[in-house]
Amino acid sequence: MNPHSLPFFLVSLSLTVLSYANNLQRGQEVYSQICVTCHGPNLDGGIGPSLVDAYWKHGDTSEAIMRSISKGIVGTEMIAYEYVYSEEDRQAVTDFILDKQEGNRQTLRSFYARDYFKGKRFSPELFDSVESISQEILPENFLYTKRMFDGVLRGQSKLFIKQAGKYRFNVGGGGRTSIWVNGEEMHYTNDQEKKNTHFNKDFHLEKGVYDLEVLHEEPTSFSMRFYARLQRIEGGTWMLTGKSLEGNTPKIVRPGTEAKVVRKWIEGLPPRTLLVLLPNQVMVAYDIASGQVLKAWKSALVNQTPSLDSRSQNESVAKGQEISGAQQTVLQGKEFSLKSYESAGDSLFISTLVDGVQKRIKVSPDGSDSFSISVQ
DSSP states (O other): OOOOGGHHHHHHHHHHHHHHHHHHHHHHHHHIIIIIIHOOOOSSSSSSSSSSSOOOOTSHHHHHHHHHHHOOOOTSSSOGGGSSSSSSHHHHHHHHHTTOOOEEEEEEEHHHHHHHTOOOOOHHHHTTTTTSSEEETTTTOBBBTTTEEEEEEEEEEEEEEOSEEEEEEEEEEESSSEETTTTTEEEEEETTSSSSGOEOOOOOSSEEEEEEEEEEEEOOOSOOOOOOEEEEEEEEEEEOOOOOOOOOOEEEEOOSOOOEEEEEOBBTTTTTTEEEEEEEOEEEETTTTTEEEEEEEEEEEEEEEOOOOSSSGGBBBBEEETTOOOEOOOOOOOOEEEEEEEEEEEEEEEEETTTTTEEEEEEEEEEETTEEEEOO
């Protein structure tokens, strides 16, 4: 570089960094104006889906996010904001959302026939030299294969790193696996070769976005046994493999025009708790085994599928702003037995036996952000 051009280069770089920082700040401002109500203050979901987990039904590229913001999503509360905000503001929100990502995104899965790869060392260049059988963008950003798949897997994605540090891959399940980051091989195993040919590097990553490639082959089996995780040595793990979510889109239970009950396992609540969702978006956690209101939330909903790599084994999540002072004893007694519950418009009626005596309680909306509960 010409030494006389260095000051100009540094000034140009500083202006670019400042411009990007200003763009993110504007994106956060617009997000706080239009997005926070549905997607939450931390982008982890509310009325709308999470914008920081691994599942992106409508795409997680800059172009796809910009399109969703601009055109809206048919059949949802997401309107077309191209008529509300300028292109610059919509791009700023897009950049703000992308800046909050962590883990692998924009995952492209390709399948290849085995024959071409026999006796050849895996590398991205090798895969580039032959056509794939199929390619698919995966909305869940976890690599998986269909049952009894007979072939070779290539996964390509963008790796979003938020915290600089030392990283490594945790890999198991057999077969042969090669993992590359920005064109450098970081992991290699092959259970048909001696272990002294294997390696798994510890490597440093700065905050930023990296190219990730996972190349894998294993014997045909009922389901893929291969698993891989990215681990930050100082703490934190991100799954690279998981389960297909086809036909199993994350299910969000929201308030409707009538009162409803959700019975799902919520961390910190007894398993027999009734979650009463009222039309004013208030949710009441009523414990049928003690006759107590344990918690209540406003702007509430229930996410029944919070875990993407093991969806049926994790608890559901209650979302909303907790209402302070909601805890109260509704019925007193030693033995409680739920008989039934039924919705009647905006209220829910719960029939229960308390020490052998039948009781009936009513849970109703109270204004826009509270509830009332009474014994009938």
